[in-house]
Amino acid sequence: MQTQLTSVFANTNKGQEAEAILRSCVHCGFCNATCPTYQLLGDERDGPRGRIYLIKQVLEGSTPTTETQLRLDRCLSCRACETTCPSGVQFGRLADIGRELIEQEVKRPWPQSLLRHLLLHTLPYPSRINALIKTGRLFQPVLPEALKHKIPIMNQAAACSNKHHARKMLVLAGCIQSVASPATNQALAVVLDKLGIELLSADTAGCCGAMAHHLSASEQALQMMRNNIDAWWPYVESGVESILVSASGCGVMVKDYGHLLRDDPVYADKAAKITSLSKDPVEVLTKALSGKDWSQLGQGQRIAFQSPCSLQHGQKLAGKVEALLSSLGFTLLPVKDSHLCCGSAGSYSILQARLSAQLRSHKLEALLATQAEQIVTANIGCQLHLSTADQPLKHWLELVAENVNHV
Ligand code: SF4
């Protein structure tokens, strides 16, 4: 695609990055076929090609409007378009650059600004989330239907081994997951313990920064990244093998620290090292289980896996969890349209509630049609978004940990 960025952007790192991405797009439109919002709304401007064109116009000097902002707000950042694109267009990075620019130029109505401010100052902080959930539970009976299912169904962590091992890995506790599903990282510790690996956690690490990053609060996001790097650095120096992130939405963010902090004179090298150590648990377990026979673990239980966009499109790990669970003796059932987003997408389920509810309903229909004994996922956002009182979802690591005594 031909571009003529204004000199204001053309001479900046972000402008040059955006220009290279724009030039890689050949405008074929294949990406529209797998874009959830294009499928729901049928408007070119609600698909990736149209959004690329809108961002291009802004970078070339057009004044963005509330309409431009709306079309980008409706994007889930699911990156299904990246998986489909034959030209390797990095839509996610371009959307981040475009959103930040438009955020600076288009003033939002105050209720929207207030809501975004509240999200930025509650969801990334475990103690504030805890207080919010407790208050929500208290008032749940009188809440509108749309809000009732947004109060997380919390699970409890089982007792976990504290055995020391020579092999050590670090885990991100995270923000929402540490409050709503502590069982996930406990399960990871149980499985790793069985494999002779000790799981450590840094007390002062916190939110990965994804929420702030996707709401265009760049400085808040970068500060969260620097905080985590500081918290992890002593462990890195002591030789931990990997930094594990069990929520795939946070994992895709931590894997991006090296890129996002590449121009930071103090943190660039450290961030690149963090990126090189960062792994989704499926990457580590697939390797650690190679040559071991754990094929009796699952005992044929019929499972549906809800593959998060951040895992399949963001981290490019499509099919890895399914393959691992199959090798462990679970029966994996095919899920219709498994490449499509469930509508959770960080704060999307709150900020774009109508579209999110439609996607949730489609995803639940596809998952329940499998008639699986259990539905599992790999990201806390999808887990909370899709759980119902009758069918709570769990992380796939919990499933493995619950059955680990079969091997
Ligand atoms: S599929 Fe790729 S190259 Fe084609 S329009 Fe979409 S982003 Fe551009």
Ligand code: SF4
């Ligand atoms: S990131 Fe997802 S919602 Fe956004 S344009 Fe790409 S496919 Fe569509």
